[in-house]
Every structure is written in structure tokens, then in C-alpha cells.
Amino acid sequence: MTRLALWLALVGALLFGSPPATAQAKLPIRIGFQTGEVNVLLSHAVAAGLFEKEGLAVTLAQFPAGPAMLPALAAGEVDLAWMGEFPAVTGYANGLPIEILFMERIDATNVRLVANPAAGIASPTDLKGKRIGVAIGSTSHYHLLRALSQAGLKAEDVRLVNLTPANMPPAYAAGQIDAAFVWEPNVGAMERQGAKAIATTKSLGMITGGVWVARKPFVTGSPETVQRFLKAWDAAQNAYAADPAGVRAAEAKRIGMSGPDFDALVAGQSVAHPSFRQTLTADFLGAPGQEGESRLMKHLHGIAAFLVGEKRIQAPPADWAGLFDTKPIQAYLAGASAGVAKGVAKGVAKGASQ
Structure with a gap:
């Protein structure tokens, strides 16, 4: 059988x-x-x-x-x-x-790239030289590399800051990062602090x-x-x-x-x-x-x-x-x-x- x-x-x-x-x-x-x-x-x-x-x-x-x-x-x-x-x-x-x-x-938009408008970031093309919070080796890192590639940038063009998801909102509040790629509930916490979404899983053509x-x-x-x-x-x-x-x-x-x-x-x-x-x-x-x-x-x-x-x-x-x-x-x-x-x-x- x-x-x-x-x-x-x-x-x-x-x-x-x-x-x-x-x-x-x-x-x-x-x-x-x-x-x-x-x-x-x-x-x-x-x-x-x-x-x-x-x-x-x-x-x-x-x-x-x-x-x-x-x-x-x-x-x-x-x-x-x-x-x-x-x-x-x-x-x-x-x-x-x-x-x-x-x-x-x-998830279509659960994982989002959010950025501080005060840092002059309105789209992924503005990320050059900026500090971006990601969990290295995770889906947020994978998403970020896709976003950078579509914007004509490489990982070396930005400053990656390796953070756990829970540590991204406090780092954003303290001005230690200019942007972050992460999922709920932490991405929403940064948006409530004024961060604006500039890319999502869906917008990048990913799953x-x-x-x-x-x-x-x-x-x-x-x-x-x-x-x-x-x-x-x-x-x-x-x-x-x-x-x-x-x-x-x-x-x-x-x-x-x-x-x-x-x-x-x-x-x-x-x-x-x-x-x-x-x-x-x-x-x-x-x-x-x-x-x-x-x-x-x-x-x-x-x-x-x-x-x-x-x-x-x-x-x-x-x-x-x-x-x-x-x-x-x-x-x-x-x-x-x-x-x-x-x-x-x-x-x-x-x-x-x-």
C-alpha cells in the first residue's frame, strides 16, 4: 500500500x-x-x-x-x-x-521598505549613501537587494545596518537609520513615527x-x-x-x-x-x-x-x-x-x- x-x-x-x-x-x-x-x-x-x-x-x-x-x-x-x-x-x-x-x-504588502522623508528619500533611487536597517540573510535583506537592483544601485552604494525586526523602530526613532525593510508589526510602528513606504513585495514583483x-x-x-x-x-x-x-x-x-x-x-x-x-x-x-x-x-x-x-x-x-x-x-x-x-x-x- x-x-x-x-x-x-x-x-x-x-x-x-x-x-x-x-x-x-x-x-x-x-x-x-x-x-x-x-x-x-x-x-x-x-x-x-x-x-x-x-x-x-x-x-x-x-x-x-x-x-x-x-x-x-x-x-x-x-x-x-x-x-x-x-x-x-x-x-x-x-x-x-x-x-x-x-x-x-x-503577503503582498506586509514586507515594506519605509524611509524618513526628512532624509530626502522619496523612492528607492534616493537610497544611495543612506543607512538602511535590514536583518542580514533574511527576507528583508533579499527584498532590499531586489529594490536596489531595480533602482540601478548595488549593496555597496548604501550602508546596511544589521538589526533584528524589533530593534528597527527604536533605531529609526533615534535617527540611527534612514530607512528600513521589514514586516508588520515593526514596519507599522515606524510608519506611525512618520516613515513613508516606498516599496513592497508586490511593487517589486516578488512573493x-x-x-x-x-x-x-x-x-x-x-x-x-x-x-x-x-x-x-x-x-x-x-x-x-x-x-x-x-x-x-x-x-x-x-x-x-x-x-x-x-x-x-x-x-x-x-x-x-x-x-x-x-x-x-x-x-x-x-x-x-x-x-x-x-x-x-x-x-x-x-x-x-x-x-x-x-x-x-x-x-x-x-x-x-x-x-x-x-x-x-x-x-x-x-x-x-x-x-x-x-x-x-x-x-x-x-x-x-x-
Whole structure:
């Protein structure tokens, strides 16, 4: 029996042939997330008890940024981690047994280049000789190099200041940098100090977002836990579609923002949360068997080349095929479809008997 067939058999038993999750023993799952990022769906899923409803006992592990999660994944201290594409590629290229299950979100304007108008910066062409805050080796650095290139500039034409995202707003307030390329909530903090956006992911013709990365031994060894996680996440996505403001409340509280202010922050991100079905298309992880031709895979190849150039990794992954694993989602969708068909058939039979 193939691995996918095993997944499908499991889902059928899990979703349709077993007692409700609340009647089962809770399965442990350790989830890593970034405190300096916006985690709308995760915060809602935790606050609304969606994981518990599916019989999961969740332990949350906080990290300041994606790269800090890699040692925890290597040590088996977390099972799933929400991170950007850069640490995912870095970890995989360095031999960590990790895989991307799906893209949690894609951002069009979350990552922005903002500048101080008083420094005479109105567009990227004005950056020559200026001090620019970036997290070296991260997506902000990658974005900045693209912005400079499109403006006819090189990295040597500006002064790069290596800062963590959280340290960029204070550095901007202190006049230590003239511009910065970073994401919410820190980019918004600088805009509230008067910084003006002069470039975004969208304006540069790039893509970026967040992915759910899992340890391979966890996925293969705990398939039922993975399926329960996917079911809870699907519920969070459906809730967000039905009541965006209500779902954002938990994350707004975590960040310490009012509802209207947080709504404005999210609007500035231009975020899209791909459905599981969208995950299996060329725009994201690709259709089964065609992952290598997907837009996300090609994007990750570009990131690997950048990381090699920055000496963050020694070489690109020798085998990219193991980075994506959509079998759990394929199994979940197949099980969900079977459940709908079963429900329809049951309704028809009930109607016929009345």
C-alpha cells in the first residue's frame, strides 16, 4: 500500500469511523511561533479551543524569529513551526529532517521598505549613501537587494545596518537609520513615527509569506495528530472567512492593539490565506507530482541562491523533492470529501424513509 493510501485509510477511520475527538485521549503537539510576527489564525485557534475540540493537547513555544526555531526542530523540541521561507530553506539545506506541509499565508504588502522623508528619500533611487536597517540573510535583506537592483544601485552604494525586526523602530526613532525593510508589526510602528513606504513585495514583483514546517519523524510517526491539526486549522480558516473581525480579536489582544488599529494593520499587509485546495495548485505547493514546477518551489530556489551568495548555506539542497509534503493535505481533503458524500447519502436515505 502506498503512503498516500495509508493516509487515506487513516483519515477515513479518524474522521468517520471513530468516536468524537472529545471522547478520545488528547494527543500532544508542540507548536513553535514567532512573537514578532502576526499570527491571526493561530491565536484564534488557541483562544477558541479549536485544537482541544479535535483532541489535541497543544504546547506553544515562543521564538523571536524563524531562524531561532531551527535548533528546536533539530533537537525534537517542537513538532510544527510557523516560519518564513528563509529559515525553512536554511534548515533543509543544512540537512534538518523537515518538510513544508502548506503555505499559511501569502503577503503582498506586509514586507515594506519605509524611509524618513526628512532624509530626502522619496523612492528607492534616493537610497544611495543612506543607512538602511535590514536583518542580514533574511527576507528583508533579499527584498532590499531586489529594490536596489531595480533602482540601478548595488549593496555597496548604501550602508546596511544589521538589526533584528524589533530593534528597527527604536533605531529609526533615534535617527540611527534612514530607512528600513521589514514586516508588520515593526514596519507599522515606524510608519506611525512618520516613515513613508516606498516599496513592497508586490511593487517589486516578488512573493513572500509564511509556511508550516514539520519534523519528518513527527509527520510519519503521528499521522493522526497531523490530521487533527489540519482539521482544526481548516476550522480556523472557515471562521476567519465568516467573521474576520471576531477572529482577529485574539491576536489583537496578544499584540496589545485595539480592534480598529489591528484591523488597519492587517489591511496594510494585503494577506491571503490559501485554502488546502489552493495549496495543491501551481501558485503554491503544486499539484501532486508537479511540486517542482510550482511558483513557491521556484521562489525557494531563488532564496537558496541568495543564501549561498551570502554564505548562509554552503550549497543549495541536493534534492528539493523532500522539502514539500502534501500527502497529509491530500488525505485530509479526500477524507473531507468522503464525509460530505456520506452525509448527503444519509440525508437522501432519511428523506426517502419519511
